[in-house]
Amino acid sequence: MGFVIGIDGGTESLRARVFDLTGACLGSASHAYDTHFSPGARAEQDPEDWWKALGIAVRRAVGEAGIPADAVEAIGLATTSCTVVALDRAGKALRPAIIWMDVRxxxxxxxxxxxxxxxxxVNCNGRGPVSAEWMIPKARWIARHEPGIFERAATICEYQDFMSLRLTGRRCASLDNVSMRWHYSTLRGGYPRSLVAKLGMEALLDKWPADVVAPGDVIGTLTAEAAAHLGLGLSVKVAQGGADAFIGMIGLGVSKPGQLALITGSSHLMFGVSATPVSVDGLWGTYADAVYPGLHIIEGGQTSTGSIINWLRRLAGGTLDLAALNAEAAALEPGCDGLLVLDHFQGNRTPYVDALSRGAFVGLTLGHGMPHLFRATIEGICFGTRAILDGMRGAGFTATEITIGGGATSSDLWLQIHADTAGLPVSVPASTEAPSLGAAILAGVGAGHFASIDEGMAAMVRPGRRIEPRPRESALYDDLYRRYAQLYPALKPFNPARA
Known part of the structure; x- marks a missing residue:
């Protein structure tokens, strides 16, 4: 049996996992790196730290797996997106990378x-906003504020592309990243030449890699330097990957029209698979061919979800017993005795696209306790998810099921409320480490073990749990959701952030 490695290059660390071709993880290791913050909402990383972390994590993961290094056939990578690097002709970084959360x-x-x-x-049907996180605004910032760097840069690309170059020597970009964050479109002839020309930035087109490679296609094999760094053989293939959340769709087994991936953590990210292109105010996309050939991805997201639970924990002095709290909250009826939560604690990403919106608890009484606040917060977050699903439905995309990965999968209550509020079945695969498994599946495709990404998912994504919506609770939540939907417009005039 062959073995593949899935790499998850995250915000705080890089993790390497060794998988067999059935999807079993045999070895896992991570290595952290620093982020440097400065005034003006700036956040930067040193690309050499990513490279160092890759070598350490791969060697440790292979060692833990207990397999010979020459048994590894291919690797794939899923990395943070909108992490922009400027490289000289030798492929060395001219400045620290401007990472995704930097909004300068x-x-x-x-x-x-x-x-x-x-x-x-793709920016909410042209209405916007255009995120300051995305490629063109960041490249324009470099051109304006660091013109010497921009002029010297032979390549302006992302974390993903930097790693591909160091691993194989090939200068290329991921079709996934460029489609969703560079305004590239296979339907409109590739790179957005008209947009770049209107900005007077034609020079950027020469700095972007002309070679665009789809997820799962082979970029090349390891260079001698890369093989020595990772402790692997020269024959190891590098399969193209992409943005961590999007490659996470593959790791969750979401690839059919009507399926929707919900990736949870501090925030919620939603990616629906559509057979046809759709665009609508309040939602991102669709992105043609970004993950699967011939299919389109529509995107929504909630800025604050798990982060609100962490906020509650801090309010309680960090002493919340989440297991006990889940049990107590599960005993409450939907609606938490009249308590509603607007989940816009850090603004609303979609469907209102309102960075100045703020969260609220409405209906508090002296009879409410922490279990009420906990459950009402989860209900508010799930209502926010439903609002996005309603927006997608209005655009012509109707989800038939939700597949969830990430932090929310540790709470049976949270999963059940998602099913009840959406009125849709919720699936949780056996492995919720979706980005690294998705990258490993792409490596399996690149190694020739699978004829397609779908075939790789069928072999490596193991089934887990399935939660069905409960008719009684779904009916109760339908009424509560109508009340939730009134909170945003009702509270908008009273928001001090708009002063």
Whole structure:
């Protein structure tokens, strides 16, 4: 049996996992790296730290797996997206990488939106906003504020592309990343030349990799330097990956039209698979061919979800027993004795696209305790998810089931409320480490073990739990959701953030 490695290059660390071709994880290791923060919402990392972490994590994971290094046939990577690097002709970074959470390019993002270019259809049907996190605003910031760096840069790309270059020597970009964050479109002829021209940044087109490679396609084999760094053989293939959350769809087994991946953590990210392109105000996409050939991905997201639970924990002095709290909250009826939560604690990403919206607890009484606050928070988050699903339905995409990965899967209550509020079945695969498994599946495709990503998922994504919506609770939540939907417009005039 062959073995493959899935790499998950995250915000705080890089994790390597060794898998066999049935999806069993045999070895896992991670190595952390630093993020450097500075005023102006800036956050940067040293690309050499990613490379160092890759070597350490791969060697440790292979050692834990107890397999010979020459048994590894291929590797795939899932990394943070919108993490922009400027490289010289030798592939060395000219400055620290501007990572995804860095929003210094807010003014540049507004300038991109002001062009009104057709490529902006993926930004809420052209209405925007254009995120300051995305590639073009960040590249424009470099050109404006560090013109010497911009001029010297032979390549401006992302974390994913930097690693591909160091591993194989090939200068290329991931079709996944460029489709969703660079305004590239296979339906409109590739890179957004008209948009870039309107910004007077034609030079950027020469700095972007001309070679765009789809997920699962082989970029190349390891260079001698890379093989020595990772402790692997020269014959190891590197399969193209992409953005961690999108590659996570593969690790969750979500690839059929009507399926929706819900990736949970501090925030919620939703990715629906559609057979046809759709665009609508309040939602991102769709992105053609970004993950699967011939299919389109529609995107929604909630800014604050698990982070609100962490906020409750901090309010309680960090002493919350979440297992006990889940049990107590499960004994309450839907609606928590009249308590509703608006989940916009850090604004609303979709479907309102309102960064100034704020959260609220409505209906508090002296009879409410922490279990009420806990359950009402989960209900509010799940109502926020339903609002996005309703927006997708209005765009012509109707989810038939939700597949969940990440932090929320540790709470049976949370999973059940998601099913009840959405009125849809919820599936949880056996492995919820979706990005690394998705990257490993792509490695299996690249190694030739699977003829397609779907075939790889069928072999490596193991079934787990399935939660069905309960008719009584779903009916109760339908009424509560109508009340939740009134909170945002009712509270909007009273928001001090708008002063």
């Amino acid at each position: 390019a807010e003014a540049e993002a507004a300038e991109v939106l002001a062009t009104g270019d057709p490529a902006l259809v």
